[in-house]
Amino acid sequence: MCGETAPENSGLGGVGEKQSSVLEAYLFGSVEEAQDLSDQWLADYNENRPHDALGGLPPAHFLPYVPKLKSLAESVVRNEGAYGRAVGGPCS
Numbered sequence: 001m002c003g004e005t006a007p008e009n010s011g012l013g014g015v016g017e018k019q020s021s022v023l024e025a026y027l028f029g030s031v032e033e034a035q036d037l038s039d040q041w042l043a044d045y046n047e048n049r050p051h052d053a054l055g056g057l058p059p060a061h062f063l064p065y066v067p068k069l070k071s072l073a074e075s076v077v078r079n080e081g082a083y084g085r086a087v088g089g090p091c092s
Contacts, residue, residue: 046059047059048060
């Protein structure tokens with residue numbers, strides 16, 4: 001993981017490929033129509049679809065937890081001096 005480049009570790013999981021397959025299933029009357037459908041699909045994919053990285057929650061349901069997690073992370077960073085290195089891994 002340490003030596004991976006951004007595309008190898010981007011976490012996108014083939015979004016472009018999935019989006020292309022959706023777009024290929026339709027015959028569009030205009031570029032604007034294709035863009036509109038693409039935007040709708042991408043919003044649904046990013047906001048409503050369950051994500052493994054979020055414990056199976058869709059981002060819209062995970063969002064209320066973000067302030068609590070941010071507060072917890074800040075607390076860990078503040079206490080790092082008192083307890084030694086609190087956060088880190090093989091890459092740091």
